[in-house]
Amino acid sequence: MSLDDRKLEVLRAIVEDYVATQEPVGSKALVERHQLGVSPATVRNDMAVLEEEGYIRQPHTSAGRVPTDAGYRLFVDRLSRVKALSPAERRAIERFLVGAVDLDDVVHRTVRLLAQLTRQVAVVQYPSLARSSVRHLELVPISTTRVMLVMIADTGRVEQRLVELPGPTPGDDVLDMRRVINAKLTGQKLADTPPLVQTLVDECAPEKRNTMACVASVLLETLVERSEERLALAGTANLTRGGVLDFQGSLRPVLEALEEEVILLKLIGEVEPSTTRVRIGDENEIDNLRAASVVSTGYGPGTTIVGGLGVLGPTRMDYPGTIATVRAVARYVGDLLAQN
């Protein structure tokens, strides 16, 4: 049996009420709070069907109904319209983000803003190195046998690493390397650099090859292998809203998952262009997050994407509002990056 409009309307009402009250919703309360134009008995029949189809369930016999993950999914896909942000929220976003002095600052402000607006846990990925280009590479002599390698990416990210040289190296040689390296790599996509780095070593004068090889290996690590994607996190305290009821009684697994950068990157970092991705409960591959939902999207200057951001909360979350906020914040951050 397919679902007619009224049944969908009932599902929407259930989701909205449950999200608002956090209590199983019964047929009588439903008709009272929504103008469905039918009697509780009719709603009950609809509910029976919805339950059979797997969109809602009863916590126990003779209790109200609660949406299942599938129910939320249907709600998100077909029953909800993305809410427009309130002027107050728009203002909050602008006020929060102006005055950021550098990338770190932008990311930190963003993640706090997002946590505050959605009242969930917020995660922001720093602009991915994999999607950046080299703006400049600097070699700073620290001692005769050590230099600091500093890479500045066009997204504003700065990475630095210490390089131990094989032997004492005059400052002029360092300057030389710096010139050669910049000539070869500046403006290149980071993803394209590894073969270029190899040619750097090959083309080097034999007596300096050893030194160059050292620098090159650290360079490679920095640029690609380590490919260290960074994250900022905020709003963990929001997990405790709604008592211990959300997250099936224990925050433990969720907190554990939040400590694993790898997991967070999987959630936030895998973004396709211009989509907002919603993962509901079981749709998360990570076991620890079976009781959580994640709303994520990409951001970047203009239409390009340099990183992801999103929020994590209980499956019982205000999807339309959250999606709207996540998108809006991503857009603002993109604009901000475009200005630099």
Added chain:
Amino acid sequence: MSLDDRKLEVLRAIVEDYVATQEPVGSKALVERHQLGVSPATVRNDMAVLEEEGYIRQPHTSAGRVPTDAGYRLFVDRLSRVKALSPAERRAIERFLVGAVDLDDVVHRTVRLLAQLTRQVAVVQYPSLARSSVRHLELVPISTTRVMLVMIADTGRVEQRLVELPGPTPGDDVLDMRRVINAKLTGQKLADTPPLVQTLVDECAPEKRNTMACVASVLLETLVERSEERLALAGTANLTRGGVLDFQGSLRPVLEALEEEVILLKLIGEVEPSTTRVRIGDENEIDNLRAASVVSTGYGPGTTIVGGLGVLGPTRMDYPGTIATVRAVARYVGDLLAQN
């Protein structure tokens, strides 16, 4: 009435048992588990005195006793000996810390290690800029009107900021500024730099003074005013051990406090030389942490201190073990820094 040795022994036994079992401890259980050489009735009398003095209390009439904050304080100050670390723990520390490639890496490894060993929330402060010296300052031209200012401190910290120049500036001028700035500031304690920065501007050729002033103001911000102290945090999931019993029922306030860098810096950052500081329950000035204890200490190469680290957990914590671990980790990190 003063406390004789046996009463102190009773207090120690209560603390140890309560920490181990998390249950109020009664007189009978106490004489069974510890060789006190007296009867339960005697212990009861001692307990009555200890309670009167404020070192223990009863959750309710006719329940066992639980240490108060004052009880833990006495225990820490006079009744406990710092445990030696097990060889396994020593090995764990070494294994964890070798192979760190840069400061970020050291800090991240340290904080995770600390969380894992103590099974509490760990906090590590990055080497404080206020306690560092300038190793090198670099000006990297980004465009004709923008340079990136990169400061490298002797502690390995690297800070960068974008500087908007008042007008197009030739590369030679930038190199010039770089030379002048380094000549003046390299090797200086960051705390001593502000007046020097001012002289930089004063001594500058008038036609370049404007540009130099721009750089100088950002420099000042970076060096001192912003004085951005950074932190790393790990092990929040450990807060959920021991059920919701610790932290008087709600993790909320604790999680909130952990989100405030300012608060954490207050807890971890204010370190006197070579002391381990233990703040128990109410001794924390922050209201949200009334139910928590913080063990913190300073670290740095040799005997100098460049930053703080520590852990936060329930007042009901294994103080001797935690103190030992925190100290040991701080020492290892200090050694590691000394090598660079």
Added chain:
DNA sequence: TCTGGCACTCCGCGAAGTCGAGTGCCAGTC
């Protein structure tokens, strides 16, 4: 000063009972 004994308190826990929200089903109506 310590000990054994004794009466007392009060928490925790399970059993029993009540209340009420909510259900499923069915017969009747439009």
Added chain:
DNA sequence: GACTGGCACTCGACTTCGCGGAGTGCCAGA
């Protein structure tokens, strides 16, 4: 055929009660 009102039923949430036990305070005696 779809909707409605009515009714019996279920079952969790909450309350009360009673009991057992751990633990206490106090006192008299060694």
